[in-house]
Amino acid sequence: MNVTFDALPPTARVWIYQANRPLTEAELAAVGPQLAQFATAWTSHGAALSAAVEFRHRQFLIIGLDEAVAGASGCSIDASVRFVQALESALSISLLDKAHLAFRGPAGLALLERSALKPAVAAGTLGPNTPYFDNTVATKAELDARWPAPAGRTWLARYFAPAAAPAGPPARA
Known part of the structure; x- marks a missing residue:
């Protein structure tokens, strides 16, 4: 289920992916529906996950998950990485490079x-x-x-x- 970052509790888990360049306003507008669709459809063993996904500073993709609702499984984490890889391809950016x-x-x-x-x-x-x-921050509280x-x-x-x-x-x- 797609929620806003404000709706996530401080204990929510976060993953931050840094792009190798800032996204343009047109790219951010075009990718917005994909972010919402991923958060809405993201599941773990069939259970809907309470998730928020957004870009910040035009360069950071942040995925937040309220694990009190349902925790991420290995398969759901794999699905999030596939989503990130799809964004890399669609936007011609690197999000997984830690260099x-x-x-x-x-x-x-x-x-x-x-x-x-x-x-x-x-x-x-x-x-x-x-x-x-x-x-490397791991929770919404640390992010904030x-x-x-x-x-x-x-x-x-x-x-x-x-x-x-x-x-x-x-x-x-």
Whole structure:
């Protein structure tokens, strides 16, 4: 059953898929009915799932599921991945590639290759307060509270930690 994200409880499970480019307004309008149709038809072992599906920031496909109504099974998760793959094909985008990280910068949303993360931190172009879209959030509550979040408050915090001092001789008492 298709619901809005506002109707999902904070405990609802979420999956975030990041596109390799922003969608145009025409693409978003064209895909809207497909998102609603998927959420309406999505089932688990014949039981209707209470789901919401939407694009945010023109670049993130988010699927939300109220597992208190009915939980996702392996088959229903497979169906959602097939749906995402169909969107990739229809829109000529990549949603399943995890090679890029998304940040909100002065010019808007920016993608950074994972391999460029350390150099960007070293150059100061990426800092602990840079808003990061952590697509590993698992619940609607996390999505609402920390998406985006300052990079230094996510799994990226280790990139901003000061270098550990070299181990020296033990202190004498």
